[in-house]
Amino acid sequence: MIAWREELKNSITTGEELCAELGCDSSEASAVAAQYPLRISSYYLELIKRAGKPLYRQAVPDIRELDDPQGMIDPLGEEALSPVPNLVHKYPDRALLLVSGRCAMYCRFCTRKRKVGRTMMRITEDTIAAGLEYLRNTPAIREVLISGGDPLLLSDQRLEDILQRLRAIKHIEVIRIGTRAPCTLPMRVTPELVAMLRKYHPLYINTHFNHPAEITVQAARACALLADAGIPLGCQTVLLRGVNDSLEVIQKLMCELLRIRVRPYYLMQADLTRGTGHFRTDIKTGLDIMRGMIGTVSGMAVPTYVLDAPGGKGKVPLTPDYITSIGDEVLEFINYQGQPCSYPSV
Ligand code: SF4
Numbered sequence: 001m002i003a004w005r006e007e008l009k010n011s012i013t014t015g016e017e018l019c020a021e022l023g024c025d026s027s028e029a030s031a032v033a034a035q036y037p038l039r040i041s042s043y044y045l046e047l048i049k050r051a052g053k054p055l056y057r058q059a060v061p062d063i064r065e066l067d068d069p070q071g072m073i074d075p076l077g078e079e080a081l082s083p084v085p086n087l088v089h090k091y092p093d094r095a096l097l098l099v100s101g102r103c104a105m106y107c108r109f110c111t112r113k114r115k116v117g118r119t120m121m122r123i124t125e126d127t128i129a130a131g132l133e134y135l136r137n138t139p140a141i142r143e144v145l146i147s148g149g150d151p152l153l154l155s156d157q158r159l160e161d162i163l164q165r166l167r168a169i170k171h172i173e174v175i176r177i178g179t180r181a182p183c184t185l186p187m188r189v190t191p192e193l194v195a196m197l198r199k200y201h202p203l204y205i206n207t208h209f210n211h212p213a214e215i216t217v218q219a220a221r222a223c224a225l226l227a228d229a230g231i232p233l234g235c236q237t238v239l240l241r242g243v244n245d246s247l248e249v250i251q252k253l254m255c256e257l258l259r260i261r262v263r264p265y266y267l268m269q270a271d272l273t274r275g276t277g278h279f280r281t282d283i284k285t286g287l288d289i290m291r292g293m294i295g296t297v298s299g300m301a302v303p304t305y306v307l308d309a310p311g312g313k314g315k316v317p318l319t320p321d322y323i324t325s326i327g328d329e330v331l332e333f334i335n336y337q338g339q340p341c342s343y344p345s346v
Helices: 003-009 015-022 026-035 042-051 053-059 125-136 156-167 191-200 217-228 247-259 283-293
Strands: 094-098 143-147 174-178 203-207 233-239 263-269 304-309 314-317 323-326 330-334 340-344
Touching: 015 026, 015 042, 042 053, 094 125, 125 156, 143 156, 156 174, 156 191, 191 203, 191 217, 217 233, 233 247, 233 283, 247 263, 247 283, 263 283, 283 304
Parallel strands: 094 143, 143 174, 174 203, 203 233, 233 263, 263 304
Antiparallel strands: 304 314, 323 330, 330 340
């Protein structure tokens, strides 16, 4: 059996297995897993044992997931923005095509918690064909993000079939894949996969790391294989209470990402997803982290801090305020060290 499939086969999927490995409360984990699925790859389980809480919180069910009445089932309004099931058309020139309902690990803070890994996420050849048909008939769309679930949980052949059919649509210029596999199942990135992907340029990959302890030798190898194939890599990090909500952790993570050739792209305010309220930080925490990053690390290591507005209203950048006044002739502002500065405004 291929190594990554073996790894998946050995994943933890029940509260009892989890309890045997990590000594947590199996009845709580089982109660949560009955509603929101549980899977932790054996690779990520070893990382949790090594790094502790920040990784444990991302992966291990928490009873608070079942008590979050303020949370929204579909915070980004994706279902209402789906002209056909599993295709979200929010921005005029881009669309999101969901091609897999499974992930190597079910992140406890997932935005699509309502359906990822659950029976209501029905992805079949018919839903994919309907999505491709919609894309074919919508010439305004020039970029498609393939996501899920995790597209890299498909076989190479299945993924290539989808890429081929997308590439046959003339108005689709750019393909982007969203995957957490380089972080949670890095052995999935094989030379064979990469040889296949490189045939479909311009192809971008946005991956997802949330803590420096996730940047391992194996993760670095996976990212190097992709980067060597000319695939630009970005990272969408989610700001999570008790995981990475400090300047020190985010600084280290972003610098480590650059080192493994992944460009920090977004630092995302956690969505208002039901079952994830215990992860959410206040906005000031994110702004303070951004203020601490800007000017003190390479600009390439500074992501854009964004929130995704509820109801499908789109991403909004959240930036610390540097401008103190805009006059007809002079712009006044503070620099990254808090010193007052001015510049001609015309
Ligand atoms: S890998 Fe992505 S889609 Fe899958 S559970 Fe984690 S956040 Fe959700």
